[in-house]
Amino acid sequence: KNEVEQSPQNLTAQEGEFITINCSYSVGISALHWLQQHPGGGIVSLFMLSSGKKKHGRLIATINIQEKHSSLHITASHPRDSAVYICAVSGGGADGLTFGKGTHLIIQP
Amino acid sequence: ETGVTQTPRHLVMGMTNKKSLKCEQHLGHNAMYWYKQSAKKPLELMFVYNFKEQTENNSVPSRFSPECPNSSHLFLHLHTLQPEDSALYLCASSQDGAGRETQYFGPGTRLLVL
Numbered sequence: 001k002n003e004v005e006q007s008p009q010n011l012t013a014q015e016g017e018f019i020t021i022n023c024s025y026s027v028g029i030s031a032l033h034w035l036q037q038h039p040g041g042g043i044v045s046l047f048m049l050s051s052g053k054k055k056h057g058r059l060i061a062t063i064n065i066q067e068k069h070s071s072l073h074i075t076a077s078h079p080r081d082s083a084v085y086i087c088a089v090s091g092g093g094a095d096g097l098t099f100g101k102g103t104h105l106i107i108q109p
Numbered sequence: 110e111t112g113v114t115q116t117p118r119h120l121v122m123g124m125t126n127k128k129s130l131k132c133e134q135h136l137g138h139n140a141m142y143w144y145k146q147s148a149k150k151p152l153e154l155m156f157v158y159n160f161k162e163q164t165e166n167n168s169v170p171s172r173f174s175p176e177c178p179n180s181s182h183l184f185l186h187l188h189t190l191q192p193e194d195s196a197l198y199l200c201a202s203s204q205d206g207a208g209r210e211t212q213y214f215g216p217g218t219r220l221l222v223l
Contacts, residue, residue, distance in 0.1 A: 004151075031209040041146075041197050043214040044111070050209060086152065090209065096142045096154035096165060096201075097212065 023087030132200030140206030
């Protein structure tokens with residue numbers, strides 16, 4: 001079973017700062033997902049990646065398959081980015097996701 | 110709005126009650142999932158259905174009983190639950206359950222077992 005570790009668990013930063021959240025996993029995967037969960041519970045998928053780097057607006061996700069490590073970066077952070085960011089991995093086949101514990105991010109104005 | 114709806118959004122039930130959670134997706138997907146999110150714990154996979162067939166049961170107690178009558182609907186039947194079953198229950202869907210697909214989540218049902 002894959003073990004997914006995220007760091008940091010909690011992060012408070014000032015508006016405008018560059019944010020990095022890290023994720024590592026123990027076993028080879030077919031894909032890694034970054035998810036965002038706002039208060040109230042709803043989850044939105046931000047990225048799914050199996051190699052390299054993806055960018056969407058101010059968000060960038062990278063993955064290093066050899067090192068079993070991924071990072072999520074937020075540039076020019078804003079208070080509306082405050083949420084829990086969750087890393088999850090899929091092993092391929094008709095299976096669900098294995099999740100990290102999440103990073104609780106607060107961006108202060 | 111992700112195209113996945115869940116009802117009810119909140120549910121309070123006693124340990125002897127029977128209730129059902131409903132999930133519906135309007136995305137034309139063929140795979141649907143139930144996840145559980147307890148306080149202070151990571152999200153956990155409960156069940157996977159692919160083309161209406163259950164392909165994963167992640168050692169879930171029998172007091173949770175899933176049902177998938179068609180590719181658009183997924184139910185979670187609850188009976189004789191315990192207080193520790195109080196959690197947020199999330200439904201998700203993806204195109205074909207092949208593992209390398211984006212999953213779309215519903216808003217969740219927040220369950221309290223008294």
